[in-house]
Amino acid sequence: MxxxxxxxxxxxxxxxxxxxxxxxxxxxxxxxxxxxxxxxxVMNPYEATTPARKLYFACMMAYIQPEQIDLYRDQILALLSDLLDALEAPEAKAACASFARKVALSDFYRALEECRGLLSYEATALSRDPLAA
Structure with a gap:
């Protein structure tokens, strides 16, 4: 199909x-x-200006450049750790855990879907549009 x-x-x-x-x-x-x-x-590198946006960008690169998966996976883990330290809401932490499971399975497309939820949460926390750079 x-x-x-x-x-x-x-x-x-x-x-x-x-x-x-x-x-x-x-x-x-x-x-x-x-x-x-x-x-x-698709996110351009200059749009990766916040912790969640940086996480999305690294995950996107891991998805479209699998030959560099080790580099991006290390970046994703470091960025996820930083984001988890900054988050307070249980639902945001749960979204991070779901994101991490998808990354662990190398299911980067679905991890990107999860990360879009984190972008929305971050934008709300920062009181701005999640799609605006």
């Missing part, structure tokens, strides 16, 4: 680290297992 992705004109897609931009409305069918992120899921 293939994965069907529909892209708007100019929308970006990262496939195994390669950035692809659609020209016109485009439909892509992926027939095998690859690391894929839609443009809205």
């Amino acid at each position: 293939s994965l069907k992705i529909t892209l708007r004109d100019g929308e970006k897609l990262v496939i195994n680290g390669a950035v692809v931009r659609s020209v016109g409305r485009t439909e892509v069918h992926v027939e095998n297992h690859v690391a894929i992120l839609r443009g809205r899921e």
Whole structure:
């Protein structure tokens, strides 16, 4: 079974680290297992300005650059430790534990989903929009 992705004109897609931009409305069918992120899921390095954002960025890089997994896993563990030290809410700590389980299983795409919840929590704690850099 293939994965069907529909892209708007100019929308970006990262496939195994390669950035692809659609020209016109485009439909892509992926027939095998690859690391894929839609443009809205991609964070630029200059946007990684808070503990949760740095964690998201390191996890994203581990997902799209598996050949450097050891480097990124070490960064993720250090950043997660720092974030856990800063968090007080039990639900945020539980999200960190769920994130850590997914990273331990090398399920980085689902770890990114979990980390988006941490971005929202952090943004609320800092009283700002989670998607604004």
